[in-house]
Amino acid sequence: MKNRKKLIILILIIIIGLIFATFYYMNKSQVYNKTLSSATKAVATEEYDKAITLYEEALNYKKDSDVNKKIVLANLLIKSKATYNTAIKQATNKDYIGAVNSFKKVDKQDTKRYSLAQNKVSELTKLYIADNLKGANDNLSSSKFDEANKYLDSIFKVDANNVDAKIVKANLEKAIQKQKDDVEIQANAESEAKKITTFDQAMKIAINSNDFKKMVKGLTKKTDTWYVRSDNTGVGLSPGGVIGNEKGPSIFVKDEPLNNGWSIVNNKNVFNITIGYIGLHTTHIGQGYWVEYNTGKLFRWDNGQAKEVE
Structure with missing residues (x-):
């Protein structure tokens, strides 16, 4: 009788234990x-930090590798969302390349933003190219060729085969070449303009030189090529010759070119300009100038000896 009673009690204890165990397990599973x-x-509403906290809490009730993977994904989505938001700000500030680079970092597992990011990459690349094309064309129109080239280089970095940029590049190269040609033409024109090719030009170089001015110092110019004493004492000169009683020297420059205006001296073509000294009814010619053809270099000659002067 006693043994039977003990058995019943044991059975009751086991049953109660099973009930409590089942209740505990069911409650834990429910939680x-x-x-x-x-x-x-929380993930659906993009509350990723909250989701991670809940996943970690769930692991206290049950160890599950899938839950661990979801925690990893939630951390990834936090980073991806932040990258996407940074890209949006960059695009708003027209930092198109920065935005493109950020959008490219949005993770494929971020299903809410990945496709949007890829579309933005394409859209912003087009805007970037359009802005740089405008900059290139504007600077090309203003002949700011270096700046125009910088804009084109920016385009080719993101699209090496961009057709529009290649057209502007070709136009830029033509404009640069034209500018070089124009500079060369201008330089040649200026060089030609400076060349001494007429006797009149040579005469001006001679009589305007410092050397000639020293020679006629104290004399006064009376005609284009005649000089007399500054006090004009007893001196009278005219292009046709000497008149009056000269009491002091005067100078004339022979302005009638010989040999078509130039001679060959020391294997160089020169204009030969003769200086005449007049005084006391005598005329002495023993000096003069050579003006080198084209270059205009001035040489003073005296009894066959010549030296370059200014």
Whole structure:
């Protein structure tokens, strides 16, 4: 009788234990499932930090590798969302290349933003190219060729085969070449303009030289090529010759070119300009100038000896 009573008590204890164990397990499972459900909702509303906290709480009720993977994904989505938001700000500030680079970093597993990011990459690349094309064309029109080239280089870095940029590049190269040609033409024109090719030009170089001015110092110019004493004492000169009683020297420059205006001296073509000294009814010619053809270099000659002067 006693043994039977003990057996009944034991059975009751086991039954009660099983009931409590079942209740505990069911309650734990319920809490686990509820926590996972809350975490999933948090992910859906992009509350990733909250989702991670709930996932970690769920692991206290049940060890599950899938939950660990969801925690990794939630951390990835936090980073991806931040990258996407940074890209949006960059695009707003027209930092198109920075925005493109940021959008490219949006993770494929970020299903809410990945496709949007890829579309933005294409859209902003087009805007970037359009802006740089405008900059290139504007600077080309203003003949700011270096600046125009910088804009084109920026385009080719993102699209090496951009047709529009290649057209502007070709136009830029033509404009640069034209500018070089124009500079060369201008330089040649200026060089030609400076060449001494007429006797009149040579005469001006001679009579305007410092050397000639020293020679006629103290004399006064009376005609284009005649000089007399500054006090004009007893001196009278005219292009046709000497008149009056000269009491002091005067100078005339022979302005009638010989040999078509130039001679060959020391294997160089020169204009030969003769200086005449007049005084006391005598005329002495023993000096003069050579003006080198084209270059205009001035040489003073005296009895066959010549030296360059200014």
